[in-house]
Amino acid sequence: MRNEFHESLDALTVDLADMCGRAAELIQTASAALLDGDEASADRAVFEMKRLTRLGNAVQERTYGLLALQAPVARDLRTVVSALYIASDADRMGGLAAHIARTARRRHPERVIPEQVYPLFADMAYTATELAEQVRGTVNSGDPEQARRVCDGDERMNELHRELFAELVGPHWQHGAMVAADLVLVGRFYERFADHCVEIARRVYFRATGEQLCPADEPRPVGDPPILR
């Protein structure tokens, strides 16, 4: 039977999905700043980041309220604690997007991305935006199959990251250490953005199936819900 508490949980889910959607918009905006040298996009990304953090704080206060007033147990407890972690991950995704935007602004009017690796970064930007959009849908639906697809998308990001390193250390690299230093960091921000998408997807997967979406021989990263029934 549905009650007020479960309605609050549903509302929390809607807000968490909204946070992921905003992180998707943020990485798209930051990527426009990076790839097209668009300064207005850079400023917008930094501004929107602060709004995302405020939403995250509001989500978190409500989560504390649910813990304090409803004292949930079992699956409900896992759902509420997951919300704390998902809000943190989505907030961090926004923070990474803001880092990318700031890198673009710092170099303005010069471009950060040389032609040689432009398609690679355009692909990273596309992959990150897609992942965040998929995560939004996954949080909304709670569908474990959708969660699994997020992990596949992350594989693509890891490939792109390896390609970036191959370019930087390859014989055709002629842009020097300074440009390489910027690109390594920006590449890292995209990679971490994707990692946080996967973290969120793994939480959704676990909640839906009670199983872990990660190799069995690796210890689970701390923050994974333990299997308490």
Next chain:
Amino acid sequence: MRNEFHESLDALTVDLADMCGRAAELIQTASAALLDGDEASADRAVFEMKRLTRLGNAVQERTYGLLALQAPVARDLRTVVSALYIASDADRMGGLAAHIARTARRRHPERVIPEQVYPLFADMAYTATELAEQVRGTVNSGDPEQARRVCDGDERMNELHRELFAELVGPHWQHGAMVAADLVLVGRFYERFADHCVEIARRVYFRATGEQLCPADEPRPVGDPPILR
């Protein structure tokens, strides 16, 4: 009056401090691998990381247990939820140390760090280890003044990080883009390690004082305990 629940909270604090202490040892071991090219240290760091994660998972299961069975409120609830975040941060510190160790192992028997920036990285390693040690003490004591000193230590790390970039883009850099790419990432790992120390210190500070240890005009990062009394 002390009761079983508060004894459990105390035990949790001891284990969280232990996690920070292990993260301090880990960054020291990983730094030995990095600075001295010591392969055995690199392997040990990666191995110890897995133990840290297991401890973190155990801490977390107990935290879930406390939430489910004791339904804490007010200050106790903040303490329990903080434990989840602190365990996550300490685990991530270990993960970053393991990344540094893996970078050292990948380049073995070559050294990752050229003479030119050796003192700088030695200082980063020292600063990171000190910070983690201070955080261990801070978690143990709950002392807000000690927490504040962690934030000062992080300032030192940020300075070192800026110095690193100045070296890489300066006229005396002669080690090319590949070495620069490695160093940027390793520098970023140390910087993030320090950031997680600060996150933990801020949680301790807030619990002790009810106030935030961060600039007032910035929204708090999500994951900060809201001010619910």
